[in-house]
Amino acid sequence: MWKVISSATSAKIWILCARLFIGLMFIASGIAKLQQPYDFLQTLYRFHIVGEKVGLLLATVIPWLELCVGACCLCGIMLQGAFALSVLLFSMFTLVQALALANGLSIPCGCFGNVAATTPIDIKSVGRAVLLLLIAIIALFASTRRSEKAALGLEGVVG
Numbered sequence: 001m002w003k004v005i006s007s008a009t010s011a012k013i014w015i016l017c018a019r020l021f022i023g024l025m026f027i028a029s030g031i032a033k034l035q036q037p038y039d040f041l042q043t044l045y046r047f048h049i050v051g052e053k054v055g056l057l058l059a060t061v062i063p064w065l066e067l068c069v070g071a072c073c074l075c076g077i078m079l080q081g082a083f084a085l086s087v088l089l090f091s092m093f094t095l096v097q098a099l100a101l102a103n104g105l106s107i108p109c110g111c112f113g114n115v116a117a118t119t120p121i122d123i124k125s126v127g128r129a130v131l132l133l134l135i136a137i138i139a140l141f142a143s144t145r146r147s148e149k150a151a152l153g154l155e156g157v158v159g
Contacts, residue, residue, distance in 0.1 A: 011142050015079070018139035022086050023073030025132070030066035032112040037063070043110030047100055065089070083140035090133035097126045 033040040041059040044050060050058060065085065072082035097109055106120045109129075119125070 011145070015139060015142050018135055018142075019073040019076065019079060019082070022083075022132075022136060022139065023070045026066040026070030026086070026089075027074065029112050030063040030070060033059075033063035033066070033110075040110060043108065046107045047096055047105065048103075049096065049099065062089075079143045080140065083136055083143055086136035087133065087140055090129060090136050094126065094129040094133050097121050097129050101126055 037059060040063065041055060044055045044059055045052075066089070069082045069085045069089070072078045073086070093109075093111070100107060100109075100121050101123065108119060109121050109125050
């Protein structure tokens with residue numbers, strides 16, 4: 001009656017869920033930032049980490065990078081690269097939020113543009129960023145391990 005799910009199948013399910021979740025997060029975030037680019041730029045400046053030129057560069061690149069990573073995750077293409085960039089982005093977001101919290105800045109994270117702009121960074125938002133980072137790290141390792149097995153012709157043979 002109940003079929004036991006193999007570890008290879010559970011890894012596929014994990015990767016599918018992670019890529020859909022991460023993909024939707026990045027698509028929503030990228031679109032929100034592109035709809036109000038000057039607000040996102042102001043949010044970057046409020047962190048007091050970057051100057052004008054670097055802030056402008058980041059405000060231009062980050063939303064498009066989020067859209068590209070999100071699209072790759074949703075479409076299931078270039079997953080290792082998408083997950084690696086997810087780890088990089090979530091690491092950066094986590095670090096920036098933790099620094100803002102440590103420096104006592106009462107500013108919104110800017111994660112979804114002005115959608116969540118009323119809530120300042122707190123320990124919960126840093127915790128969410130850490131959780132997203134962990135999901136991306138696990139997805140990256142799961143997809144890497146699965147690709148290595150496929151390259152060796154062991155997928156389906158070794159669980």
